[in-house]
Amino acid sequence: MSSEENFKKGAAEAIVGFLNANVAKSGLSNIDKELKKDFVLAKKRSKDQKRRASKKKVRCLTRAEKKELGFYAIPRKGVQYKEVLPLNKIWLQYISEVLELDNSIPDPTSKAWENFTQTLYRADFHGSFLKVTRSKCPSLVDKSGICIMDTRNTFKIVSENNITSTIPKRDCVFQMDLNKCKITLFGKLLCVRPAERSTKKIKGHIHPDL
Amino acid sequence: MKKIQGNDSFQRINYLYQISKEIADKNPVLSAYYGNLFINVAKKNVAKIHPDIKRQICKKCRCILIHKVTANMSIKKKNKSKMVEYLCNTCGSKKNFPAKKDKDYRTWLEKPESVVEVVS
Numbered sequence: 001m002s003s004e005e006n007f008k009k010g011a012a013e014a015i016v017g018f019l020n021a022n023v024a025k026s027g028l029s030n031i032d033k034e035l036k037k038d039f040v041l042a043k044k045r046s047k048d049q050k051r052r053a054s055k056k057k058v059r060c061l062t063r064a065e066k067k068e069l070g071f072y073a074i075p076r077k078g079v080q081y082k083e084v085l086p087l088n089k090i091w092l093q094y095i096s097e098v099l100e101l102d103n104s105i106p107d108p109t110s111k112a113w114e115n116f117t118q119t120l121y122r123a124d125f126h127g128s129f130l131k132v133t134r135s136k137c138p139s140l141v142d143k144s145g146i147c148i149m150d151t152r153n154t155f156k157i158v159s160e161n162n163i164t165s166t167i168p169k170r171d172c173v174f175q176m177d178l179n180k181c182k183i184t185l186f187g188k189l190l191c192v193r194p195a196e197r198s199t200k201k202i203k204g205h206i207h208p209d210l
Numbered sequence: 211m212k213k214i215q216g217n218d219s220f221q222r223i224n225y226l227y228q229i230s231k232e233i234a235d236k237n238p239v240l241s242a243y244y245g246n247l248f249i250n251v252a253k254k255n256v257a258k259i260h261p262d263i264k265r266q267i268c269k270k271c272r273c274i275l276i277h278k279v280t281a282n283m284s285i286k287k288k289n290k291s292k293m294v295e296y297l298c299n300t301c302g303s304k305k306n307f308p309a310k311k312d313k314d315y316r317t318w319l320e321k322p323e324s325v326v327e328v329v330s
Contacts, residue, residue, distance in 0.1 A: 126247075
């Protein structure tokens with residue numbers, strides 16, 4: 001401790017000596033005064049900074065935390081068909097409102113057709129009744145059920161015998177059952193994240209091939 | 211019906227909110243998934259969600275908050291003013307709303323003078 005104090009004193013004396021040697025003659029008398037000056041606000045910190053640091057921010061769950069809570073693992077027999085049936089009911093209302101099914105469905109050659117496909121592409125498929133009509137993988141053909149999850153490359157569907165299965169979109173052709181009509185969807189064109197699909201533009205005619 | 215910009219995304223948000231509420235009591239995980247999705251759709255389309263809907267979803271896991279189903283509501287005192295507190299059962303986070311007797315907490319969107327035109 002004492003050695004440190006000695007060092008500090010020495011340093012202070014050195015500074016004073018340096019100033020005495022180097023400051024212009026007109027300023028020499030002011031040195032003592034200037035060194036004893038007190039800066040009033042030097043040791044005070046603003047209150048705002050302290051407060052901001054102590055505030056906790058509510059963040060969204062990270063992926064790891066979500067996984068811990070079981071957000072990604074939907075068990076094979078975890079969802080009952082009865083539970084998702086109301087979704088299908090609401091979905092039918094929704095899709096008929098969006099596509100305006102009360103009016104007649106436009107002709108594929110007419111101008112309104114492009115608008116129709118665009119809105120269908122932007123609509124939501126959660127809760128729709130999907131049936132696989134064609135697929136590269138033969139075991140997936142004829143699987144049907146209500147879609148509960150829609151990711152970039154897969155659909156998760158709950159079939160009538162309460163089994164949840166994952167179906168890759170790319171190699172399948174789906175059929176959707178509306179009350180009036182049936183719609184065939186090429187899964188290859190739906191390989192977009194569900195949230196991004198509503199802003200993305202598609203071409204009117206793409207030649208589908210499996 | 212008059213055409214509005216971004217109408218299909220609003221319809222989609224509305225639908226997702228409905229199914230999120232429908233499935234909340236059976237499968238909160240799926241409810242959170244739909245809640246997360248409609249917020250993402252709104253973000254992508256730069257559309258605003260009505261505060262009434264926004265208040266009903268958990269800030270953290272985005273599950274719908276329904277009293278005694280997915281959340282527990284209680285009234286608490288904090289600095290002499292009362293607060294309505296929602297405790298989410300899925301992730302355990304809290305959501306507070308101030309509730310003073312003689313104060314108007316409505317936002318601008320909820321006031322009747324903010325409505326210019328109703329399109330059906």
